[in-house]
Amino acid sequence: MPIREILVLALESFLANKLRSGLTMLGMIIGVGAVVLLVSIGNGARNYITSEFEGLGTNLISVQPGRTDKKTMGPPVGGAKEKLTLADVDALERQSLNLEAVTGVMFGSASVKVGDRTVNTSLLGSNEQLTVILNIRIQAGEFFSPEVESGRRVVVLGFNVARQLFDEENPIGKLVKINGSEHRVIGVTAKSGQSLGFNMDDLTFVPTRTAMRLFNDDRLFGIRARAKSRVSVDDAVAEITEILTHRHNGEEDFTVLTQYSMLQTMETILGMLTYVLGGIAMISMVVGGIGIMNIMLVSVTERTKEIGIRRAVGARQLDILKQFLAEAIALSLIGGSIGLLGSVSLTYLVYLAAPKFDMRAPVWIMIPAFGISALTGILFGVWPARKAARIETIDALRFE
Amino acid sequence: MALIEISNLRKVFRMGDEVIHALDRASFTIEEGDFVSIVGPSGCGKSTLMNILGLLDSPDEGQYTLEGHPVQTLSDNQRAELRNQKIGFVFQTFNLLPRASALRNVEMPLVYSASYDRSFSPVKMREMALQALDRVGLSQRVAHKPNELSGGQRQRVAIARALVNRPKLVLADEPTGNLDSKSGQDILQLFERLNSEGVTVVMVTHDPKIAERARRVIAMLDGKITEDRRRAHS
Numbered sequence: 152m153p154i155r156e157i158l159v160l161a162l163e164s165f166l167a168n169k170l171r172s173g174l175t176m177l178g179m180i181i182g183v184g185a186v187v188l189l190v191s192i193g194n195g196a197r198n199y200i201t202s203e204f205e206g207l208g209t210n211l212i213s214v215q216p217g218r219t220d221k222k223t224m225g226p227p228v229g230g231a232k233e234k235l236t237l238a239d240v241d242a243l244e245r246q247s248l249n250l251e252a253v254t255g256v257m258f259g260s261a262s263v264k265v266g267d268r269t270v271n272t273s274l275l276g277s278n279e280q281l282t283v284i285l286n287i288r289i290q291a292g293e294f295f296s297p298e299v300e301s302g303r304r305v306v307v308l309g310f311n312v313a314r315q316l317f318d319e320e321n322p323i324g325k326l327v328k329i330n331g332s333e334h335r336v337i338g339v340t341a342k343s344g345q346s347l348g349f350n351m352d353d354l355t356f357v358p359t360r361t362a363m364r365l366f367n368d369d370r371l372f373g374i375r376a377r378a379k380s381r382v383s384v385d386d387a388v389a390e391i392t393e394i395l396t397h398r399h400n401g402e403e404d405f406t407v408l409t410q411y412s413m414l415q416t417m418e419t420i421l422g423m424l425t426y427v428l429g430g431i432a433m434i435s436m437v438v439g440g441i442g443i444m445n446i447m448l449v450s451v452t453e454r455t456k457e458i459g460i461r462r463a464v465g466a467r468q469l470d471i472l473k474q475f476l477a478e479a480i481a482l483s484l485i486g487g488s489i490g491l492l493g494s495v496s497l498t499y500l501v502y503l504a505a506p507k508f509d510m511r512a513p514v515w516i517m518i519p520a521f522g523i524s525a526l527t528g529i530l531f532g533v534w535p536a537r538k539a540a541r542i543e544t545i546d547a548l549r550f551e
Numbered sequence: 552m553a554l555i556e557i558s559n560l561r562k563v564f565r566m567g568d569e570v571i572h573a574l575d576r577a578s579f580t581i582e583e584g585d586f587v588s589i590v591g592p593s594g595c596g597k598s599t600l601m602n603i604l605g606l607l608d609s610p611d612e613g614q615y616t617l618e619g620h621p622v623q624t625l626s627d628n629q630r631a632e633l634r635n636q637k638i639g640f641v642f643q644t645f646n647l648l649p650r651a652s653a654l655r656n657v658e659m660p661l662v663y664s665a666s667y668d669r670s671f672s673p674v675k676m677r678e679m680a681l682q683a684l685d686r687v688g689l690s691q692r693v694a695h696k697p698n699e700l701s702g703g704q705r706q707r708v709a710i711a712r713a714l715v716n717r718p719k720l721v722l723a724d725e726p727t728g729n730l731d732s733k734s735g736q737d738i739l740q741l742f743e744r745l746n747s748e749g750v751t752v753v754m755v756t757h758d759p760k761i762a763e764r765a766r767r768v769i770a771m772l773d774g775k776i777t778e779d780r781r782r783a784h785s
């Protein structure tokens with residue numbers, strides 16, 4: 152039987168039972184739609200996080216106290232024993248050839264108070280080089296100069312913190328109370344906005360030693376550094392490892408992370424997530440496929456007489472098989488196409504509404520979406536089609 | 552060479568404990584160009600015989616030779632091909648596809664012929680189907696669906712479908728059974744005309760009056776052939 156004729160028959164049968172075909176296709180529409188949507192969301196999340204990471208700069212290097220367990224790849228375990236100190240930072244600054252900037256950081260929460268206004272913020276202690284490392288811009292006043300690093304009670308407010316405490320008033324030179332002790336405001340950062348769910352504008356910056364005093368702790372939260380260029384990141388990592396290991400009596404009790412390695416870890420996790428989401432959505436394809444099989448079985452029974460007539464005028468078993476299989480494939484392909492079109496349009500609509508989170512469906516999704524719906528049609532169409540082909544002609548002709 | 556030659560055909564059905572001899576050593580030959588009716592009361596085995604002649608069913612025992620070729624050993628596909636190329640069926644209940652137009656119904660066998668003959672283009676199929684409809688006098692009704700046609704017209708569509716592939720043999724099973732007498736007469740006249748044009752017609756009926764319209768009458772009872780006579784030319 153020519154392909155053209157098979158397609159015409161499939162289409163005729165499709166149009167003859169519009170409602171039933173539509174309802175059957177719904178399973179495939181939802182199945183393919185779910186696969187495309189979930190993969191797109193996963194993909195969008197990955198793109199979003201990747202671009203955010205890249206916005207922070209790929210030259211960024213972090214050193215955390217504690218050794219990362221190479222087996223479990225878990226986060227560094229900060230024990231009391233292992234610590235990074237300001238002396239480590241000094242050593243890096245003096246000895247390293249590949250670092251553009253380096254600072255020890257302290258991190259914790261603090262309440263900042265002016266008059267009757269209190270803002271609970273995250274407090275970041277660092278030296279003057281932090282502006283280079285994290286691309287911080289200053290809107291008013293100045294960041295710490297090397298001289299104030301000693302531990303004076305000065306503070307640079309994040310854009311939002313300054314707003315909350317002083318409204319439109321100029322805060323430079325004013326005194327604020329951080330956890331009860333007075334600090335003078337010397338600068339305000341420029342608005343930088345959200346990045347990775349973390350807003351630099353909500354931070355309060357103090358010199359490292361000041362933070363140590365506030366938190367009553369001489370261990371650094373970590374060290375942040377910036378390599379001179381993207382290509383020197385690996386050299387810088389080796390250098391840091393060597394200098395610090397030497398200083399820590401030959402023990403590598405710290406972990407050096409680069410933005411790049413974090414990005415890779417993140418991509419691996421998010422890539423996995425995309426596949427898992429896609430896999431879950433596949434279950435709905437199976438449900439859709441079973442729906443098609445069910446309807447095809449009903450259709451075969453209903454059309455037993457037709458099968459008999461066709462066999463009587465010379466259709467071979469294979470011709471009948473092809474006819475019913477084509478119908479099943481047509482159902483799943485048309486359903487799949489509608490699902491694909493619908494879900495892709497939806498991702499574009501979301502993109503229009505929220506351009507920042509770009510979850511537009513990737514182009515390659517068309518191939519698995521079509522492939523899987525065709526495959527579902529074949530898989531769940533074969534059995535009913537075989538059943539149709541094997542009906543005895545003479546019984547089929549008598550069927551009423 | 553005879554078109555059909557059967558010898559000692561046997562077919563037995565079991566219904567519970569009862570054994571029914573649908574065919575009991577039936578033998579005859581039919582020459583090409585003949586018009587034969589097989590007559591007998593219902594349950595005499597004439598429909599079973601018809602199904603076997605039409606390659607829809609197989610005998611339990613005996614020989615059936617179509618155009619000199621024994622058909623017992625044929626595969627399912629080969630039987631389908633012979634049904635398509637050599638045999639046309641006309642049924643009591645017409646057996647048309649209800650959703651398809653008269654033209655599509657008549658084209659249907661050609662769709663399967665395309666598997667055997669690559670030269671069957673859609674245009675050629677359409678032409679052949681229109682010719683067949685013209686032959687039965689329905690060229691004005693090609694786009695009508697079966698439910699838009701009268702019983703007699705439906706049976707003529709079915710006859711056009713049987714004729715479309717220019718078969719050697721047309722098998723008709725109670726072709727007038729569902730028709731009023733006027734339409735029945737028209738259909739019988741159509742068979743007579745087709746026969747005069749060279750088509751071999753074998754018609755099964757329970758009605759002796761209708762059977763008399765054929766040139767040769769084979770009577771059956773309980774699976775046996777009880778009479779086989781050639782009607783005198785009137």
